[in-house]
Amino acid sequence: MVCNDASKAEFAKAQMLLQALDAEYGSELGYERAALEDIAMRETIICKQCNFENNIETSEQRMLLCKKCKKEIWLTADTFYHKARLFRPRIVIPHIFEHGIVISINQAAELLDVSNHTAKLVYAQAGIVVTKRIAENAVDVPSQFCIPVVCRRSTQTPAREHPAAEELAVQQQLKEDRAASEPHFESRNLNEQQRQLLAALSDEPASFEYLSEKTGLNSAELSAQLMHLELLDLVQSCPGNKFKLAVSLSLHGAVDNPAQVARAESLAKTFSYFIKDYFQGVSRKYLQIYASLHWISQDRKCFPKYSLRKLFASHSHISYDEILAYVTPPAVRMVTPFNTS
Numbered sequence: 001m002v003c004n005d006a007s008k009a010e011f012a013k014a015q016m017l018l019q020a021l022d023a024e025y026g027s028e029l030g031y032e033r034a035a036l037e038d039i040a041m042r043e044t045i046i047c048k049q050c051n052f053e054n055n056i057e058t059s060e061q062r063m064l065l066c067k068k069c070k071k072e073i074w075l076t077a078d079t080f081y082h083k084a085r086l087f088r089p090r091i092v093i094p095h096i097f098e099h100g101i102v103i104s105i106n107q108a109a110e111l112l113d114v115s116n117h118t119a120k121l122v123y124a125q126a127g128i129v130v131t132k133r134i135a136e137n138a139v140d141v142p143s144q145f146c147i148p149v150v151c152r153r154s155t156q157t158p159a160r161e162h163p164a165a166e167e168l169a170v171q172q173q174l175k176e177d178r179a180a181s182e183p184h185f186e187s188r189n190l191n192e193q194q195r196q197l198l199a200a201l202s203d204e205p206a207s208f209e210y211l212s213e214k215t216g217l218n219s220a221e222l223s224a225q226l227m228h229l230e231l232l233d234l235v236q237s238c239p240g241n242k243f244k245l246a247v248s249l250s251l252h253g254a255v256d257n258p259a260q261v262a263r264a265e266s267l268a269k270t271f272s273y274f275i276k277d278y279f280q281g282v283s284r285k286y287l288q289i290y291a292s293l294h295w296i297s298q299d300r301k302c303f304p305k306y307s308l309r310k311l312f313a314s315h316s317h318i319s320y321d322e323i324l325a326y327v328t329p330p331a332v333r334m335v336t337p338f339n340t341s
């Protein structure tokens, strides 16, 4: 259990919020009703047996009988409340997040008197749903910047190695993928002129004149070679008789501009404080999920009260298998700046 002051204070806040929520909802039945009300906002549900669209007339029951084929339709099927035995943790945890309160999975399990497994499931589902909502204002932070907080193992961690070894494996894979996507200049039987030309090209469109000067090729030779490389998908023509390396050739996902690197580093640093304060550490595999939880905890404008509950109720079920299969990509998407007002 985490026991620094920040996390103690957050836990106390969560306890107070829980008291208020328990007073409001009364009992597990009250929480269930609240969840069913969220689901009933869909208004209709399609019967999987006969495809008949049934109106959801009441939010009192978890199951209704199809008007047409009379088979059972479970309102919670394939939702955030799929096969949930307890509704309380699934209502309370989103509310905790919406209040900007951060508690660890262990603390949530203790607070709500559920297993760690249940708390972990809800956290992961929340993180995955919210990750899908991360939009354009996010910055791609290379996952290697987050290595200082990677100290938990996952199913992806190589045996008998430190959890950070997972990152090394990802970097190695990335390198291999890039090497594989450099379309084997050697094997493509490129001639000397074509090689020279590729060396002169970059991600930035370059003019025909510039390329001619750089390679010493005359117009006719240059035109012919450019066309040849374009047909091989190695070169892309741009407006204004300009040319650049085809997208497949540029280093995909690499952050190379110094201002971007500085920004990504500063985001990674803020994120590591968040992890150290409240979670001690994470596994590499789930970095993105925690980055998304970080976003929720900070961004009150994007996640006002009830927003997460509504979001989760309208999202389809995320299974445990999906969570196990989740792996953070080489770039962790982090949102900035936060709307803290």
Ligand SMILES: [Zn+2]
Pocket: 047, 048, 049, 050, 051, 052, 066, 067, 068, 069, 070, 071
């Ligand atoms: Zn039916």
